Amino acid sequence: MTIEVNLRVNGVDHAVEIQPHESLGRVLNGRLGLNGVRISCKEGECGACTVLVDGEAVTSCIMLAVQAGDRDIQTIEGLGTPDDLHPIQQAFVDEHGFQCGFCTPGFVMSSKALLEATPHPDASEIAEGLSGHICRCGTYPNIIRAVQRAAEELGQEATNE
Amino acid sequence: MSEQQDYRIIGKAIPLKDAVDKVTGRLKFSGDIRVPDMVHGKILHSPHPHARITGIDIRRAESLPGVLGIVTHQDAPAWEWENCWHNYGGRILDDRVRFVGDEVAAVAAESVEIAEAALELIDVEYEILEPTFDPIESLAPDAPQVRAEGNARPPTEVIWGDLDSGVEMADVIVDASMAFDSQAYAPIGRNACTAQWEGDRVTVWTCTQTPSEMRDAIARGLGVPISNVRVISQPCGSSFGLWWIGSLQLITVLLARKVGRAVKIGLSQEECFATVKRRHLERSTGRLGVKRDGSVTFIDLEHVHDNGAYGLKPDVGFLTVDLWGAGPHGRFIDRGVSTNLVTAGCMRGVGDVTMGAFVERLLDMAAVEIDMDPLEFRLKNHIRAGDPLRAMEGETLDQMDLASLPDGWPELGKLDGEALSDCLIRGAEAFGWNEKWTGWGKPSAIDGPKRRAVGVATGVHSCGTEDEYPVSALVRVHADGSATLHVSIGRQGQGSETTQAQIAAEALGIPIDRLIVQAGDTDAAPPSHGAIASNTSYRTGFATWDAALDAKRQILETAALQMGSHAPDDLDMRDGVVFSPSDPAVSLTLEEIMSTYRPDSMTPPMILGRTSTPMPPSMMYARYFAAHFVEVEVDIDTGEIRLLDYVATQDSGTVLNAKVLENQVIGGAILGAGFALTEHLAFEPDTGRILNPGFLDYKVMRAPDFPLDPGVLFGDSHDPVGAFGAKSGGEAPTTAPIPAISQAVYNAIGVWLDIPMTPERVLEALGKI
Numbered sequence: 001m002t003i004e005v006n007l008r009v010n011g012v013d014h015a016v017e018i019q020p021h022e023s024l025g026r027v028l029n030g031r032l033g034l035n036g037v038r039i040s041c042k043e044g045e046c047g048a049c050t051v052l053v054d055g056e057a058v059t060s061c062i063m064l065a066v067q068a069g070d071r072d073i074q075t076i077e078g079l080g081t082p083d084d085l086h087p088i089q090q091a092f093v094d095e096h097g098f099q100c101g102f103c104t105p106g107f108v109m110s111s112k113a114l115l116e117a118t119p120h121p122d123a124s125e126i127a128e129g130l131s132g133h134i135c136r137c138g139t140y141p142n143i144i145r146a147v148q149r150a151a152e153e154l155g156q157e158a159t160n161e
Numbered sequence: 162m163s164e165q166q167d168y169r170i171i172g173k174a175i176p177l178k179d180a181v182d183k184v185t186g187r188l189k190f191s192g193d194i195r196v197p198d199m200v201h202g203k204i205l206h207s208p209h210p211h212a213r214i215t216g217i218d219i220r221r222a223e224s225l226p227g228v229l230g231i232v233t234h235q236d237a238p239a240w241e242w243e244n245c246w247h248n249y250g251g252r253i254l255d256d257r258v259r260f261v262g263d264e265v266a267a268v269a270a271e272s273v274e275i276a277e278a279a280l281e282l283i284d285v286e287y288e289i290l291e292p293t294f295d296p297i298e299s300l301a302p303d304a305p306q307v308r309a310e311g312n313a314r315p316p317t318e319v320i321w322g323d324l325d326s327g328v329e330m331a332d333v334i335v336d337a338s339m340a341f342d343s344q345a346y347a348p349i350g351r352n353a354c355t356a357q358w359e360g361d362r363v364t365v366w367t368c369t370q371t372p373s374e375m376r377d378a379i380a381r382g383l384g385v386p387i388s389n390v391r392v393i394s395q396p397c398g399s400s401f402g403l404w405w406i407g408s409l410q411l412i413t414v415l416l417a418r419k420v421g422r423a424v425k426i427g428l429s430q431e432e433c434f435a436t437v438k439r440r441h442l443e444r445s446t447g448r449l450g451v452k453r454d455g456s457v458t459f460i461d462l463e464h465v466h467d468n469g470a471y472g473l474k475p476d477v478g479f480l481t482v483d484l485w486g487a488g489p490h491g492r493f494i495d496r497g498v499s500t501n502l503v504t505a506g507c508m509r510g511v512g513d514v515t516m517g518a519f520v521e522r523l524l525d526m527a528a529v530e531i532d533m534d535p536l537e538f539r540l541k542n543h544i545r546a547g548d549p550l551r552a553m554e555g556e557t558l559d560q561m562d563l564a565s566l567p568d569g570w571p572e573l574g575k576l577d578g579e580a581l582s583d584c585l586i587r588g589a590e591a592f593g594w595n596e597k598w599t600g601w602g603k604p605s606a607i608d609g610p611k612r613r614a615v616g617v618a619t620g621v622h623s624c625g626t627e628d629e630y631p632v633s634a635l636v637r638v639h640a641d642g643s644a645t646l647h648v649s650i651g652r653q654g655q656g657s658e659t660t661q662a663q664i665a666a667e668a669l670g671i672p673i674d675r676l677i678v679q680a681g682d683t684d685a686a687p688p689s690h691g692a693i694a695s696n697t698s699y700r701t702g703f704a705t706w707d708a709a710l711d712a713k714r715q716i717l718e719t720a721a722l723q724m725g726s727h728a729p730d731d732l733d734m735r736d737g738v739v740f741s742p743s744d745p746a747v748s749l750t751l752e753e754i755m756s757t758y759r760p761d762s763m764t765p766p767m768i769l770g771r772t773s774t775p776m777p778p779s780m781m782y783a784r785y786f787a788a789h790f791v792e793v794e795v796d797i798d799t800g801e802i803r804l805l806d807y808v809a810t811q812d813s814g815t816v817l818n819a820k821v822l823e824n825q826v827i828g829g830a831i832l833g834a835g836f837a838l839t840e841h842l843a844f845e846p847d848t849g850r851i852l853n854p855g856f857l858d859y860k861v862m863r864a865p866d867f868p869l870d871p872g873v874l875f876g877d878s879h880d881p882v883g884a885f886g887a888k889s890g891g892e893a894p895t896t897a898p899i900p901a902i903s904q905a906v907y908n909a910i911g912v913w914l915d916i917p918m919t920p921e922r923v924l925e926a927l928g929k930i
Contacts, residue, residue, distance in 0.1 A: 034186075035186055035187060035188075035189065035193055036185065036186015036187070037186075038186075038190075038350075040349055040350065040351055040430060041430050041855055041856050041857070042429075042430065043430075043855060043856070043857050045855065045856035045857050046349055046856050048349060075186070076184075076185060076186035077185070077186060079185075080184075080185065081185070082181045082182075082185055082187070085181070085184065085185070089184040089185065090184075092180075092183075092184045093176045093177075093180040093181065093184055094176065095820075096174070096176065096177065096820035096821065096823070096824055098177075098180075098183055098184070098654075099399070099654045099655055099656060099824050099825075099828060100349075100350065100396060100398045100399050100653060100654025100655075101179070101182070101183030101184075101188050101396070101398075101654055102190065102349050102350040102396075102397075102398035102399070102654075103349055103398075104183050104184055104186070105184075105186040108184060123869040123870065124865070124869065126864070127864035127865040127869055128864075128865055130863075130864050131863045131864055131865050133863070133864070134349055134856060134861055134863060135349075135864075136347060136348065136349040136398065136399040136861065137399045137654060137655075137824070137828045138824075138827060138828030138829070138830070138831030138832055138862065138867075139824050139827070139828060140827075140831065140862075140863075140864040140867060140869075141827055141867075141869065141870060141871055142820070142823070142824060142827075143864065144864065144869055144870075
């Protein structure tokens with residue numbers, strides 16, 4: 001049995017035939033070819049597959065694709081481009097907020113949700129806010145610095161606007 | 162002391178070469194590889210810890226629609242393969258299984274789901290054999306034998322002086338034992354292998370730290386020339402020693418050849434945790450003597466490590482003996498033992514994480530007895546420049562003719578530099594050691610059930626190790642003046658592509674953005690030692706530097722020929738421009754040189770720099786050191802240990818890229834702290850099956866679990882051999898956290914614990930449960 005569901009991903013509608021048990025992450029990565037949606041633990045523990053659904057960070061490996069129908073899904077692919085990085089992405093580059101980079105899209109997406117809810121978090125709030133993610137390389141201090149730097153940058157942009 | 166140099170690129174904290182691919186999610190990992198006409202493979206794992214396969218019937222599985230083929234031990238060559246340093250060895254598929262999770266067969270099918278369904282249809286008959294799990298019990302001659310070679314590897318011994326004299330000299334002798342559970346590599350990325358045969362040539366896409374070694378193993382195992390095997394190493398996330406060569410790749414290659422299609426096998430989280438490798442289970446016992454003035458008179462240590470099912474290591478490394486070998490008498494013995502547990506192999510900081518922690522414990526217990534500050538005690542006893550490196554004493558370096566080494570190499574067999582004291586002293590200052598240290602077994606603060614205290618410890622590792630591979634690199638300079646560095650080190654993400662690029666670009670004299678690194682395509686890179694044993698910055702770095710200098714020499718010769726007015730010696734290159742120190746009029750861009758025909762041949766220049774200087778055997782003299790400081794808070798009601806403050810210092814010689822090294826140092830500290838506090842694999846007692854093969858039940862550190870803004874300091878040293886004076890970086894920082902935290906816990910609550918120091922162990926030691 002398949003179901004047709006409309007997935008609005010990074011502002012573009014995709015009508016996809018899915019099986020009811022398929023996870024959002026599997027459809028985004030496997031069907032829509034979104035390389036930055038990283039499926040690893042499949043139990044919502046590592047955070048690598050995090051995407052935003054209606055602005056909220058979710059682990060897409062344990063959300064059913066049907067639950068995301070007609071909702072606004074944002075993945076790392078919808079953030080910045082190589083020539084025009086989002087300030088959070090740029091801050092991760094500048095602060096070396098990663099090593100192997102496997103967990104990075106998830107951290108970046110959660111950071112975006114975090115900064116929208118809490119524009120000026122302190123280090124503890126950032127650490128707590130990102131505690132759903134694992135960076136096995138152990139780059140947390142520089143991830144925290146990257147989010148602090150991004151917060152300053154985004155605050156500056158908001159002031160300029 | 163560090164040399165003041167006007168470096169353009171070395172020492173700059175430039176972003177990783179692939180940073181933009183990483184933050185945009187575009188980087189392709191081994192699991193993302195798709196090739197045309199590809200089918201999917203899955204592996205059948207043994208449910209038994211020890212059994213002989215007496216029958217295997219694949220007919221039902223083969224007849225499932227969509228199944229293309231199956232391999233079992235009947236398809237595997239009789240040949241046994243082996244990783245370097247005996248990390249792992251065995252047949253690709255065997256008629257005997259040696260741990261729960263061992264590979265029995267593999268299926269190729271049109272989809273992952275069909276392959277998984279087919280696994281259920283393979284009928285295997287097992288003759289159950291008695292298993293053995295405990296490392297000490299498995300040493301007994303009458304224990305079930307896991308391998309044809311027997312369980313017990315011959316002991317590796319390092320002995321100097323005379324123990325009896327050491328005992329006589331001592332005012333105080335302490336003895337102890339310590340047990341270490343097994344740490345999981347716990348990779349966040351999951352490796353995959355894709356193999357594609359074209360005739361008798363095969364291309365393999367997978368994550369490996371050792372592309373050259375993997376290529377050669379595939380060639381030997383599958384009976385084809387080395388020239389016919391191409392390994393293209395992909396990233397797959399943190400590795401820490403997990404991804405060298407494994408059954409994954411050899412099975413995929415075998416299966417792809419049998420079915421005549423490209424095959425991809427991707428591992429699940431459970432397979433990554435429970436069927437590949439893990440850190441050894443280790444047991445230490447020993448004693449140590451000191452005089453009242455704090456000088457160590459002897460160390461006597463016996464160590465046992467389990468190799469699991471297919472590990473073969475006789476020892477887990479002996480570098481810690483160098484750190485504390487300045488005393489006159491010592492004996493270190495290590496022996497490896499096979500068990501019916503998943504294979505154990507070298508994991509980041511191997512041996513020095515465990516034996517190092519145990520030696521530090523003995524040091525601490527002795528310092529308690531004579532009531533000496535642990536910082537002072539370490540400063541008094543650690544190795545100094547010119548001291549002998551005990552680990553090398555008695556070793557037969559039969560392939561080395563020391564007399565033939567070039568002049569100017571350091572005196573081999575003795576430590577070449579001295580920066581550990583500097584790390585200890587400056588680290589103590591940054592941490593505020595003198596203010597925070599309140600004495601042995603005395604918490605610095607008590608708040609209800611919470612006890613605070615501090616600890617300091619050190620660690621060491623080798624700057625790479627020789628084996629059957631040389632280190633080598635190629636630097637190709639292209640017609641537009643851009644360049645490619647080819648090295649065979651894989652792409653684990655520790656920043657080595659960037660630091661190798663910095664070495665090459667600096668040595669060559671071109672901007673960093675004009676050079677790219679190909680880090681693991683064996684059709685292009687020369688055969689080389691992989692990214693293991695802390696080789697990369699030191700040994701591969703040397704090879705890269707040498708190859709880049711060779712390319713530069715060729716460029717300057719070509720420029721001199723083209724100009725006809727200056728000798729090559731009178732020319733130099735910086736930022737991609739050839740100039741003459743003696744003649745300001747000379748200014749030729751590399752692109753101009755590369756696009757101008759040589760007058761002697763009327764052809765464009767061909768610049769191909771290669772490593773030609775053999776590197777001296779770094780195991781003989783090169784070490785790098787860590788000193789870590791920690792403040793902990795122990796809750797005596799819950800048993801929980803929190804880390805409140807952390808300062809990590811490291812002597813890595815010249816810092817190639819401060820942010821890369823900082824991430825390696827803190828990442829290593831977090832990996833070590835995770836092992837100190839929470840990380841351990843739980844084995845089912847009757848089967849050895851791993852009960853926690855995933856992040857849900859295997860607890861690693863997350864952002865709030867480690868101090869948010871730890872201090873990092875680098876020692877001020879300059880290695881006489883390493884490229885631009887750099888040493889290694891990645892493993893020493895995993896060695897100091899366990900002893901530092903363990904010492905702080907003793908000071909907080911007065912007990913010495915096994916590793917990891919879980920809340921349960923804390924409460925048990927306090928007699929609360």
